[in-house]
Amino acid sequence: MLAAVFRGPGDLDVTEIETPEAGPGEVVVRVGANTVCGTDVRILRGEKTRGVEPPVVLGHELAGHIAEVGRGVEGYEVGAPVAMYPLLQCGRCFYCLRGMENVCEHLRIFGNVExxxxxxxxxLPARAVERGNLFVAREERPIEELALAEPLACCVNGLEKYRVEVGDTVVILGAGPIGLLHLQLALLSGAREVIVSNPSEPRRRFAERLGATVTVDPRAEDLPEVVRERTGGRGADAAVICIGKPELVNEALRLVRKGGRVNAFAGLSGAGWAEVEANLIHYNEVLLSGGSNCRRRDFETAMRLIEERRIDTAAMVTDRFPLAEAARAIERSSRSDGMKVAVMP
Ligand SMILES: [Zn+2]
Ligand SMILES: [Zn+2]
Structure with missing residues (x-):
C-alpha cells in the first residue's frame, strides 16, 4: 500500500510499504480521510521531536471504513464507517488511574510512534481494539467530517478546563481550525458573545460564518479595548489561546476579568517559554489551564456532536489532496488562507 513515512525532519517519503493484515484481536481500517494537524507540520519541520519515533507513518486525525476484522473481535463489521481515537495508553500509570488517560506516562500515539x-x-493492535479506540458512526457521511472528531475531542477536553457558563463572553485568540472548533463549542455551551481575534481576513470571515459575535484584526485594532468595551470595562469571562505564540499567554491574562479563565490550548514550538506578568494571576485570581490530547469520553462526545450536526466540521475542510501529495498537503495546511486540509487516500 501507499503510505507517507516520516523518516526525519524535512523527510516525508510517500512510498509502498507492506499492507497491514488483521491478526487475532486486530482490526484494519481503510483510511478514507486523514486531516492534517499543526502537529504534523511541526513534526515534519523537526520542531516537535518528543514522543515521535521515525520511521513512522504520519497522521492521527483519521476516519474510514473497517476493511478487515481479526479473529476473536466482536462488535465491528467490515464496511462500517469509523473514526479512530489515536492514543494508546498503558492503563495503569498514576494518570490513567485518575481519569487523565490523555497524559498517560507511557502514551503511544498513532502517527507519532504507531x-x-x-x-x-x-x-489497530489488539490492545487498541480492546480498549475501544474505534468509534463507529451511526450513519454514512462524508468521511472527512469524521476525521475531525480527533481535534474536536481535544477541544472538548480543553473546554472542560476553562468552562463556559451561560451568558459568558469568551475570547478566542486565533481562527485556525482549532480556534473555530472552540468558537463553536463556546456557542454551544451558552456563551452570549464570542470575540475572535486573527490577523487573516479570510479566517475572520470564516469565524463570522460560524457564529463569532465580533472578529478583530489584532494588528489594526486594539483587542483589549474591544473586549473592555463589550464587557463594561471588566474583561472577558474566558480566553482561549489557539495559536502557539508565546506573547499571547500574557495577552490572554490581560483580556479576562477578575476570576476569569485562560486556557493555553495551543502548544508552543521549541522550549515553550512565555513571559507572563504573574501578578495578573495573583491579584485577579485568574485561573490558567492547559489542554493536551483527549480522552476517550471526549472522542465519544465529539462523534455525537458531529453526527448530530451540532458542530459543523464539514465547512471546515477546504482542501483535499491525494495521498501521493501528502507533503504538499502538509505544506498547504501551514498557510493561513485555507482551513483544514484532508488527505484522501
Ligand atoms: Zn491533531
Ligand atoms: Zn498510563
Missing part, C-alpha cells in the same frame, strides 16, 4: 493515517490502511 503507524498513522497517511496511508491506505491502518492497523
Amino acid at each position: 503507524n498513522g493515517g497517511l496511508a491506505e490502511y491502518v492497523r
Whole structure:
C-alpha cells in the first residue's frame, strides 16, 4: 500500500510499504480521510521531536471504513464507517488511574510512534481494539467530517478546563481550525458573545460564518479595548489561546476579568517559554489551564456532536489532496488562507 513515512525532519517519503493484515484481536481500517494537524507540520519541520519515533507513518486525525476484522473481535463489521481515537495508553500509570488517560506516562500515539493515517490502511493492535479506540458512526457521511472528531475531542477536553457558563463572553485568540472548533463549542455551551481575534481576513470571515459575535484584526485594532468595551470595562469571562505564540499567554491574562479563565490550548514550538506578568494571576485570581490530547469520553462526545450536526466540521475542510501529495498537503495546511486540509487516500 501507499503510505507517507516520516523518516526525519524535512523527510516525508510517500512510498509502498507492506499492507497491514488483521491478526487475532486486530482490526484494519481503510483510511478514507486523514486531516492534517499543526502537529504534523511541526513534526515534519523537526520542531516537535518528543514522543515521535521515525520511521513512522504520519497522521492521527483519521476516519474510514473497517476493511478487515481479526479473529476473536466482536462488535465491528467490515464496511462500517469509523473514526479512530489515536492514543494508546498503558492503563495503569498514576494518570490513567485518575481519569487523565490523555497524559498517560507511557502514551503511544498513532502517527507519532504507531503507524498513522497517511496511508491506505491502518492497523489497530489488539490492545487498541480492546480498549475501544474505534468509534463507529451511526450513519454514512462524508468521511472527512469524521476525521475531525480527533481535534474536536481535544477541544472538548480543553473546554472542560476553562468552562463556559451561560451568558459568558469568551475570547478566542486565533481562527485556525482549532480556534473555530472552540468558537463553536463556546456557542454551544451558552456563551452570549464570542470575540475572535486573527490577523487573516479570510479566517475572520470564516469565524463570522460560524457564529463569532465580533472578529478583530489584532494588528489594526486594539483587542483589549474591544473586549473592555463589550464587557463594561471588566474583561472577558474566558480566553482561549489557539495559536502557539508565546506573547499571547500574557495577552490572554490581560483580556479576562477578575476570576476569569485562560486556557493555553495551543502548544508552543521549541522550549515553550512565555513571559507572563504573574501578578495578573495573583491579584485577579485568574485561573490558567492547559489542554493536551483527549480522552476517550471526549472522542465519544465529539462523534455525537458531529453526527448530530451540532458542530459543523464539514465547512471546515477546504482542501483535499491525494495521498501521493501528502507533503504538499502538509505544506498547504501551514498557510493561513485555507482551513483544514484532508488527505484522501
Ligand atoms: Zn491533531
Ligand atoms: Zn498510563
